Amino acid sequence: MPFHSYEIYAARLIAKGYKVAICEQMEDPALAKGLVKRDIIRVITPGTVIESSMLADDKNNYICSIYTRKVRSRWKAGICFADISTGEAYATELTAEKMGPAIIIELCRYMPSEILINPALLDLKEVTNYVRQHTHALVELREDACYQQRVMEDAMTAQFGADWRNTCGFAQDGLVPYAFGALLGYLHETQKHGIDRIKSVQNYADAQYMRLSPVTRANLELTETMRGREKRGTLLWVLDKTETSMGKRQLRAWIEQPLVDSSVINQRLDAVEALYNANVTRADLKEALSHVYDIERLTTRILYGSATPKEVKALGDTCVYLPQVRQLARQCTTPLLQELSSAVDPLEDLLDLINRALVEDPPANLKDGGAIRAGFNAEVDELRDIMHGGKGFLSQLEAKLKEETGIPKLKIGFNKVFGYYIEVSRSYAASVPDTFIRKQTLTTGERYITPELKEHENLILEAESRSTDLEYELFSQLREAVKAHIPDLQELGRQLAALDVFVAFAQDAEEKNYCRPSFSSKNEIAVKNGRHPVVEAVLPAGSYIPNDLVMDEDTSIYLITGPNMSGKSTYMRQLALIAIMAQIGSFVPADSAKLPVFDQVFTRIGAADDLYSGKSTFMVEMSEANEALQHASSRSLVLFDEIGRGTATYDGMALAGAIIKYLHDKVGAKTLFATHYHELTELDETLLHLKNIHVGATEENGKLIFLHKILPGPADQSYGIHVAKLAGLPRA
Secondary structure: OOHHHHHHHHHHHHHOOOOEEEEEEOOOOOOOOOOOOEEEEEEEOOOOOOOHHHOOOOOOOOEEEEEEEEEOOEEEEEEEEEEOOOOEEEEEEEEEOOHHHHHHHHHHHHOOOEEEEOHHHHHOHHHHHHHHHHOOOEEEEOOHHHHOHHHHHHHHHHHHOOOHHHHHOOOOOOOHHHHHHHHHHHHHHHHOOOHHHOOOOEEOOHHHEOEEOHHHHHHHOOOOOOOOOOOOOOHHHHHOOOOOHHHHHHHHHHHHOOEOOHHHHHHHHHHHHHHHHOHHHHHHHHHHHOOOOOHHHHHHHHHHOOOOHHHHHHHHHHHHHHHHHHHHHHOOOOHHHHHHHHHOOOOHHHHHHHHHHEOOOOOOOHHHOOOEOOOOOHHHHHHHHHHHHHHHHHHHHHHHHHHHHOOOOOEEEEEOOOEEEEEEEHHHHHHOOOOOEEEEEOOOEEEEEOHHHHHHHHHHHHHHHHHHHHHHHHHHHHHHHHHOOHHHHHHHHHHHHHHHHHHHHHHHHHHHOOEOOEEOOOOOEEEEEEOOHHHHHHOOOOOOOOEEEEEOOOOOEEEEEOOOOOOHHHHHHHHHHHHHHHHHOOOEOOOEEEEOOOOEEEEEOOOOOEHHHOEOHHHHHHHHHHHHHHHOOOOOEEEEEOOOOOOOHHHHHHHHHHHHHHHHHHHOOEEEEEOOOHHHHHHHHOOOOEEEEEEEEEEEOOEEEEEEEEEEOOOOOOOHHHHHHHOOOOOO
């Protein structure tokens, strides 16, 4: 394949799950003796892509490494994720009797495109089945030899220095170093160079973030819809007002990982509120950020030596706006924005170097020449004078020869085979002087050279060749100079991404009339006129009917009844999305909102077979219900919709009633439980912490009208016959 279009072909192969080896000449063909030496310089795999044309701007591309070991009856695991296109790396230790679900939750946070595993993980069938059935990740089984202690210590020392345990913050007896060491070994095998992009590892604890199972993420449609797996129609789609690619990736990461520390959440909310109140500053920041390029991925391409002059100039163009961004952020006095503004380094020396070295609009390809600015290097300027002067001489020579020979259509041309030549048509062959040396015969005429033309050709071609080589050397030196700033650029990228998200949240709050949420330590919920952010966004303005949701600390379960299509599921999802928005630091769609900080959200909504695993609709329903009953705590949020439909009526009702009682007596989680089993509404007489609410509907002239309002008490009927009539069933 042509080297200049390899990315198109490589992208197709990577998408099909292949690895692609890149082989290059390792010496100049002009200087080589015999066969030109070639070698594989890099192996591209799904998790090691750095080419911008093969990456989505708005999402990270993670490679994951998992090392598992069974210690007595308990599993331990070290798991890490790295995006080599941005230099980010994250790691955590896991310990659990049931390790499968714990690993799956981590995979859901980062959705890696490639996963390295050790042989012991093959015993965790739950994980291998999940990866095979629900992800597109390429899986690489590494041998046990890759996880030997000596191999691990050598890899970590080479990457982070002799004191790597302290600098990386890894536990003395943890398994993360084995997972990370195996990852580094794999990257060295495949990438050959550029691995020093990963400068640090961010350790996180599972308890730092809200736990969201794969089912919950899918049901709530946080980043992709269930049907088309699209961004439109998701929470991410509603909230994404970011200006930069870095901000888009940061927003997605925050939605995937809501926080559970109210002090950290409130720091984010303080920043959003400050920008919300300072709308002029916010508009100026938004404008400045719109000129910021993807620093994180640009610096990776610079490190790998694949950045073009246009990309390096883009880095310089970004630096132009950094003083403005810093000054605007500093105007907001909240601690987090002050911290961000202080971390925005204007990098004036880097901007000065790039502006002096490169022309205003450099070519995309260095081999085209013309990237180095006039005045930056005396020899380049001198060679350009020779080239331009030589080409001026050729114009003068052509005019002179036309006059001397009397041949009006004589012209001087160039091709790569013969160099410069004089072309004369057949009709003027008799007028050609003896000093012309015939070089090539064409059907339309003849081509000639002269000693004078050959002499100037050598001067021009030597100048062009030397100029191209010299520009390449100077640009390579410029890339090396930029490399020295990579740690600063990496930190700068992180700060700009966070700032971009805060500006977007403030913009959302103003445009959509969101309010700042507050957090209750008493496990109470008080949402006034709450709205579903996605449904509201797709309906005509002002047509969404808001609803309150108030649960004091003595109420843990709302049993919701009402007709189909009346909005029960929307009301339930609405609370979950408001909670997630609050815990990522966003304002929320309500007039006011007080919430607990939820540690987990569980959903059992909708019905679907999982035929691939041999599970019926009802089996899937029971499995999802079981997950909540096993893992939910009193600090969790549980949404159950129509439990017990897939079996006999009394079986289903018995299961639904027993599940409600278990949640009430054993779990204590805040629970919204929608049902058509009206018999269950009597539970409020025996269960102290359960209350009935219903979605209002009325009947006028035999026609069902949905009110979409939540009212206290149970519904008087389900209106199933009316809904069947609305669906158009034959009257008979």
